[in-house]
Amino acid sequence: MSKPRLLPALCLSLASLCIAPAFGADTSTRVVVQGNTLEDFFTAALDYSPQLRISRERWNIGSSRRQASNGQLLPQINANASLSDNKQQASAVGVTNRYNGERYSVQLSQVLFNWQAFSARGQAYLLEDQAEAEYYAQLAFVMTDVADKYFSVLQSEDAVLSIHSEFDAVSTQLNQIETLYNLQSVQITDLYSAQARLAAVQAEQLNLESELDIAREALRAATGVNVGDLFRLGEQASIPALQGSIESWLERARNGNHQIRAREFAVAAADKLIDQRQGAYMPRVSLIAQQQRSDIGYDNTQQPYRTDTTFIGVDVSIPLFAGGSNRASVNEARSQHRIAENELRQTELDIVERTRTAYLQVKASELRVQAAQRLADSTELSYTAMQRGFELGTVNSVDVLNALRDRFQAERDLQRARYDHIRYNLLLKQEAGILGADDLLEIGTLLSAPQP
Helix, strand or coil: CCHHHHHHHHHHHHHHHHHCCCCCCCHHHCCCCEECCHHHHHHHHHHHCHHHHHHHHHHHHHHHHHHHHHHCCCCEEEEEEEEEEEEEEECCCCEEEEEEEEEEEEEEEEEEECHHHHHHHHHHHHHHHHHHHHHHHHHHHHHHHHHHHHHHHHHHHHHHHHHHHHHHHHHHHHHHHHHHHHCCCCCHHHHHHHHHHHHHHHHHHHHHHHHHHHHHHHHHHHHCCEECCCCEECCCCCCCCCCCCHHHHHHHHHHHCHHHHHHHHHHHHHHHHHHHHHHHHCCEEEEEEEEEEEEECHHHCEEEEEEEEEEEEEEEECCCCCCCHHHHHHHHHHHHHHHHHHHHHHHHHHHHHHHHHHHHHHHHHHHHHHHHHHHHHHHHHHHHHHHHHHHHCCCCHHHHHHHHHHHHHHHHHHHHHHHHHHHHHHHHHHHHCCCCHHHHHHHHHCEECCCC
16 A cells, blocks of 8 residues: 555665575574675674564564455355254153254355454554554664664774874884983983873773774674674775755655654554444444255254255344443544654654754764864874974974874874764665665775775
8 A cells, every 4th residue: 555655665675685685594593704894794784683573573464464454354254064963852742853963054254344344454554554664764774773883893993003003103202202311312301201192092092992892892793793804994985975955854854764654654554443443333234145954953953854055145233332332442542543643743853853963964074074184184294394393303202292192183083074974974864764775885885895
């Protein structure tokens, strides 16, 4: 019923078809491998994520319930057989008869009018569509979460490489200052400052290495595979600028977000539930056709011959009074409908807020990347100038150490800004309901194999 409304989600499903094994694979026999590319972890997460499997099974349950509701409106055929040993006593004449009896029948019934069954079928279709939308919402979340954890590892690895380089640079600077101090060319305070700075870098190095271990474990926990040498974001990788206004993205989110779609289906299903409960007041009409063969009569009395009886009729049942239970069930259904409407409203408000925030984060991250790049370039020049000035004796060692610190901090800030820009782009597309295979493949093209 709702397949055209879920077409945006099909783009995302293509990603799972392209990069994932069969969904129903048994993870108990799954070989733990080492992941290197973003696609490796996407594939593993699709097969590994318990939440995604739960969503898939809920969708399967919805499909089964839809099939069951359809089956209630199809012809129902029942066969019956009865074999009996009978004893009949006629007290008035003092006669006792013993005889065997056989009765066979086949009955067909077909619903002609049952408003409750009709409404239940419509509700089952809507609940299946709701489960489908929730599955695609969970799929988009899994993809975004894996990408976020993947880039968190890359960011942590870059930060560790940067701090190692800073440690080497500060160590070189300390050796230079120690040489000058032995020559009595600098004061002891310069030596102490360099030693303190080296200790601070060592402490930061331990902190960043710990964050890297945590990030790698988070990626492994989300995908079930060990983290190998990851493909990295190249320095020259260009991230496309965000297109469209904030209002256009909000409109996309209102029309395409899978969570909103799921809540809309829930409201429609709650409306069908009201119809179903109100159907208890309406008559039910069924067509009955029966073929019976028997050699016993009414109350299992003996017949001297076998009879074949064919019956075709219409069964009409009209409810008159149910003690108020029907009215109570209708009131309950109406309350559930109002709850579903408010849940839809709350979901829309949350999605609009998150989409607006994600859009602003993307726009800000574009400017932040540019500013961080300029800052990194300027701190590089500043450090070079300070180092040259120190060699010429025009600046002291503290100035050089500060310039060195600023240079590497700016380098790490630039790395963080680039990764945040990718994360925010994915998050925005997830909230808008347009995250698809093309977006995932585009991210993969930005990454390159690590250098040996």
